[in-house]
Amino acid sequence: MKNLKIDREKVLLGVAGPVLALVVAFLLTALVLIVSGYNPFEPFELMFGAIGEQDVQVLIINQTGVYYLAALAVAIGFRMNLFNIGVDGQYRLAAMLSAVVGAHFSPPGFLHIVLIVVTAMLVGSFWAGIAGVLKVTRGVNEVVSTIMLNYIATSLIAWLTLKDQFGYQAEGSNDLTTGEISKSGWFPGIHVSDLAGDIYGFIFVAAGVGVVYWYVLTRTRFGFDLRASGASESAAAASGVDSKRMVLTAMLASGAVAGLAGMPVLLGQTHTYSQSFPTGVGFTGITIALLGRNSPVGIAFAALLMAFIEKSASQLSYATPPYPPEIADIMKGLIVLSVVISYELVRRYGLKRQQSRVGRELAAQAAKNRKEVSA
Incomplete structure (x- = not known):
């Protein structure tokens, strides 16, 4: 059960990087559209609507x-x-x-x-x-x-x-x-x-x-x-x-x-x-x-x-x-930047979690050893 929990955490951390990158990239694209005086939502509606066309x-x-x-x-x-x-x-x-x-x-x-x-x-x-x-x-x-x-x-x-x-x-x-x-x-x-x-x-x-x-x-x-x-x-x-x-x-x-x-x-x-x-x-x-x-x-x-x-x-x-077609290029460029940043953040978070888990395990083992000695 413990190994399953660890594997699940690895999977979640692996998925978190790209998901965070995509969310940040789409938010930044919307911000660029707002600054440029465009509707930040309509381009996405048009693009997702195109999926229905054969x-x-x-x-x-x-x-x-x-x-x-x-x-x-x-x-x-x-x-x-x-x-x-x-x-x-x-x-x-x-x-x-x-x-x-x-x-x-x-x-x-x-x-x-x-x-x-x-x-x-x-x-x-x-x-x-x-x-x-x-x-x-x-x-x-x-x-x-x-x-x-x-x-x-x-x-x-x-x-x-x-x-x-x-x-x-x-x-x-x-x-x-x-x-x-x-x-x-x-x-x-x-x-x-x-x-x-x-x-x-x-x-x-x-x-x-x-x-x-x-x-x-x-x-x-x-x-x-x-x-x-x-x-x-x-x-x-x-x-x-x-x-x-x-x-x-x-x-x-x-x-x-x-x-x-x-x-x-x-x-x-x-x-x-x-x-x-x-x-x-x-x-x-x-x-x-x-x-x-x-x-x-x-x-x-x-x-x-x-x-x-x-x-x-x-x-x-x-x-x-x-809308200018360059929006697609902006989105792809922002995804690249977001990937680098988000993966580093997730890596640091995962490392911190791992260090914290190891610290808790060591503390628990030390407490167990003290009980055995006192007994």
């Missing part, structure tokens, strides 16, 4: 899958105490090169999809591995190296999509693409309606990646070594764990999952890569991983929340007078 539902579900994969990539690094800020560059470069491969090679049947997905994972893993190698061989901080690699990826993509390289420009269009992937490379989705469109079939793959992430981290020796190295590198080394190998492996795995983040859109919607391909996904993934506390279930709910905020914000333009 096309918005499909958009939210599809975006959730993309964000979920990006956040899992970030979470793998977090588990190793690594801050992989380069997920956005890894995701975009992987999507572009896999689109090139998919457009130029067409293996029969399902092998076409497999080729594209494997290419994306290899490219993402390679790009993240550069930062991993720099860290274990030269001690370069992964934050600095991944930020620089993001810029390099952007320039590399721009160069590779030129007409002299792999770019393709359709007649009458100013948009450069990598060419369209043939239908054998399209991942089948779930058709909802002509208005709402399709739900990406790759979302089920994303859910499977979440299950694999949970299993590897909690049920395998590798997962234990990864978490141990992230918690204390010296303690892990004392138990025989090669910390450098774990750093490199974590970066490679993080990059591979980051490469998958572009697959729902590439295989389920655009079937090509162009300059209009979504950007900033990796940075939103950092927010989601923090909010979800690196838990696959927590990340799923956080990804759903971020997708809801982003896609339902389109309803703000239909109000009279219309």
Whole structure:
């Protein structure tokens, strides 16, 4: 019963952080609206009202899958105490090169999809591995190296999509693409309606990646070594764990999952890569991983929340007078700040509770010992 009580307290403290962050973020958003002269309640009513619209539902579900994969990539690094800020560059470069491969090679049947997905994972893993190698061989901080690699990826993509390289420009269009992937490379989705469109079939793959992430981290020796190295590198080394190998492996795995983040859109919607391909996904993934506390279930709910905020914000333009769409960006930014503050407050509260409980137990044991001595 005592252990059950302690476990329940841990669960409550784990939930308290994100709940407190969301409450504070929404209150601060309302305050910003009041200061700006807007109604602080109507935007939320419009956004929550959008949930009932089928096309918005499909958009939210599809975006959730993309964000979920990006956040899992970030979470793998977090588990190793690594801050992989380069997920956005890894995701975009992987999507572009896999689109090139998919457009130029067409293996029969399902092998076409497999080729594209494997290419994306290899490219993402390679790009993240550069930062991993720099860290274990030269001690370069992964934050600095991944930020620089993001810029390099952007320039590399721009160069590779030129007409002299792999770019393709359709007649009458100013948009450069990598060419369209043939239908054998399209991942089948779930058709909802002509208005709402399709739900990406790759979302089920994303859910499977979440299950694999949970299993590897909690049920395998590798997962234990990864978490141990992230918690204390010296303690892990004392138990025989090669910390450098774990750093490199974590970066490679993080990059591979980051490469998958572009697959729902590439295989389920655009079937090509162009300059209009979504950007900033990796940075939103950092927010989601923090909010979800690196838990696959927590990340799923956080990804759903971020997708809801982003896609339902389109309803703000239909109000009279219309609300600025930047409200959604303000909300997401405030959630990031609130997460950092609320988690620290909850951590301190939990530590204080633990110290108080230990103090009571020691006092009770001392009183018991005195009674035994006096008897």
